Amino acid sequence: MPEPLLELKNVSSYYGPIRALNKVNMVLYPGEMVCLLGGNASGKSTTLKTILGIVRNAEGEIWFRGQRVDRLSTAERIELGMAVVPENRRIFPKMTVRENLEMGAFLRRDPKGIKEDMEYVFSLFPRLEERLNQLGGTMSGGEQQMLAMGRALMSRPKLILMDEPSMGLAPRLVETIFKIIKRVNDEGITVYVVEQNANISLRIADRGYVLQTGEVVLSGPAQDLLNNEAMRRAYLGEV
Structure with a gap:
């Protein structure tokens, strides 16, 4: 074990x-x-x-x-x-999708790896790539859940x-x-x-x-x- x-x-x-x-x-x-x-x-x-x-x-x-x-x-x-996807999403409503995802990687110092992980998140959630410059707070509940999951993944947990x-x-x-x-x-x-x-x-x-x-x-x-x-x-x- x-x-x-x-x-x-x-x-x-x-x-x-x-x-x-x-x-x-x-x-x-x-x-x-x-x-x-x-x-x-x-x-x-x-x-x-x-x-x-x-x-x-x-x-x-x-x-x-x-x-x-x-x-x-x-x-x-x-x-x-550790990374958390909180109850009720709790994304940053006045930030764009891109900025929310970048917040997930704020402890990292590897630009190449961050870019790769952003692409990985888009492969899971194509909708996020389509809405990259949209404010998080204007998205539907389902899209916000995708964004919260994507943000957590950006820390490479x-x-x-x-x-x-x-x-x-x-x-x-x-x-x-x-x-x-x-x-x-x-x-x-x-x-x-x-x-x-x-x-x-x-x-x-x-x-x-x-x-x-x-x-x-x-x-x-x-x-x-x-x-x-x-x-x-x-x-x-x-x-």
């Missing part, structure tokens, strides 16, 4: 006196796609924010690329190779963390976005998807974790979770 790329060991996080995560253990290996599932207020987004250092864990340890990172700032974790990529998108567009997520993963980038849409994310993931009130209540290979009766009742809308 290879060394984990990301590992959470007994991680607990709080909002004031309220415990949002309770002794969460989780591991991602290089090249995997892992999804984190759960209903509203289950702790999914808190887990992602804790990995990034936006929320500080009160207990436990977070390891990334063989290094303990829970004492590092968010910026330092990004420099080590070791790990992409995605927060609810299907939120607010039409079903047809959700299928398109998840096909692209799968393609990115197939090309070697480790992907961690926080998602309420269990059905579509488990269909393309390697493994999954299910959170309930801040605790991992189920985990395993994606296919096993899809076939799990309790999972089907609770998260897949089946009886």
Whole structure:
């Protein structure tokens, strides 16, 4: 078994006196796609924010690329190779598509590599190349999601963390976005998807974790979770 790329060991996080995560253990290996599932207020987004250092864990340890990172700032974790596609996209609305993509590469100092990665992003999202000089805020929700993903890829990350990529998108567009997520993963980038849409994310993931009130209540290979009766009742809308 290879060394984990990301590992959470007994991680607990709080909002004031309220415990949002309770002794969460989780591991991602290089090249995997892992999804984190759960209903509203289950702790999914808190887990992602804790990995990034936006929320500080009160207990436990977070390891990334063989290094303990829970004492590092968010910026330092990004420099080590994390990239995030935030909930509701959060692109820079008053910047053009080109400027948004360039912001994703702001830590890099390799113009040739940046140009190559820009071409790679355009191969995934031809629409972005067509709209290069358009302001991000004037684009549709689906186009903004493509831009947020493209911006994350411009940092040449070791790990992409995605927060609810299907939120607010039409079903047809959700299928398109998840096909692209799968393609990115197939090309070697480790992907961690926080998602309420269990059905579509488990269909393309390697493994999954299910959170309930801040605790991992189920985990395993994606296919096993899809076939799990309790999972089907609770998260897949089946009886």
